[in-house]
Amino acid sequence: MPTATVNDAALAYLDSAPGADTDKVLLLLHGHAFDKSMWAGQVEHFGALGWRVIAPDLRGFGKSEVTPGIVYTEEFAADAIGLLDALKVPAAVVLGYSMGGQVAMEIQHSYPERVRALAIVDTVPQAEDAAGRRRRNTVADRLVTEGMQAYASDVLGVMIAAHNVQAKPGVAAKVLEMIRRSPAAGSAAAMRGRAARRDFTETLRAVTVPALVIAGADDAFDDGAGARMHELMPHSTFVRIDGAGHTPNMEQPQAFNAALEEFLAGL
Template identity: 65%
Template structure:
């Protein structure tokens, strides 16, 4: 079931049904959601940027939202293949690509594998490094915890990291929306993606070699950042950095006014 306020379209790609939003006219802007989220996280940006004459495309990634679930392990490259197949279906040759959190890594993999399909890259609250042995173990332990405890418990546990802890109290409606989105995520899909993330590639060289416009966006209180956003902006030859105030890991929902202004300023320069 879709949580998005926008019309759900469906494309059959790579043997699954992929749900997506496709709104507006103009140059294509593709928005990719993070782990245990779905495309409804971008509803505010779909509205804002269609009004700025962008065609906004936001899929529910395989295993999330209203898209089909494939159990086991879903690797970053599989998400990329789905996005490329969807763009082919929509006859979109090149797009501005924005990836959030897990999908920041999907976006970097896509830029590495299909650079001709990306006109500009926006990376939102993610890290470029591959997991080390300890990190891979943590991912699999987290996946095991989802299986044993369920999505309700997982959502409660991660909420103070997904948005700034202060915003859990200060923005109760945002906290409620994020919690419900995570808890509604299909357990098998969330588990498969978590296991796949353990095996992701390293994208440091990808960033160094990306010679098109690029923007890194991060919340000023992102619990996962640890300086990663600044380092990524410095790695990118044409990288810019936007730090969104009073935000944790999900600044587009915690401080949408500032997020949209930063994204809009970057997109405006592309024209």
């Protein structure tokens, strides 16, 4: 598995077409306590359609180097851009899921020239309020002291739709194992960084590139956030995925891939 040293950290990543000279590059950013393996279906599907698909393990997750303490959203964004630099990719379609969606919005905010198009999956643009910051820091402390096992079991029923825990046991098992193997120190550092993230509302208002917002119809965290982000961006499309919760690309991969494929075909 390839790695690249970016901003003094070794990042593991998947690349469906190493070294390919193409403007059809899709950068996939995973969510909290997940890793690049969540995108296996998309790497295969879109790679077969001629896209160069790059999916890193963000700092502190998967096989990438762990930075303990706190890692801010700005650092994840800088790492993603550093990886594109290392791979000589000038611009990409940037797709982020959940925490990765906030990283994608940070990339749009700080490095807009690197974003050919923006896709956001099951996330929210608002900064945390005081209660949210306390909650995230409390969870981070718990991850360090208790590890990932109990946390994984606790959040499984919101990471995918509760009905899919029983209806799609293979998906549930993959999500559970992915969270369980996530490094506790890296997960805690990211959780603390998310507590301090910026508000991206105005960033979205200023987006001029094509944009796609995807939300699982049964996402426990959404509460209309996907539709509101679509309203903020003048050149955006909104797709709701039926039968999916917070992780539609794994719960309903055919519908997810179809929505993303249609978006990419229109670029």
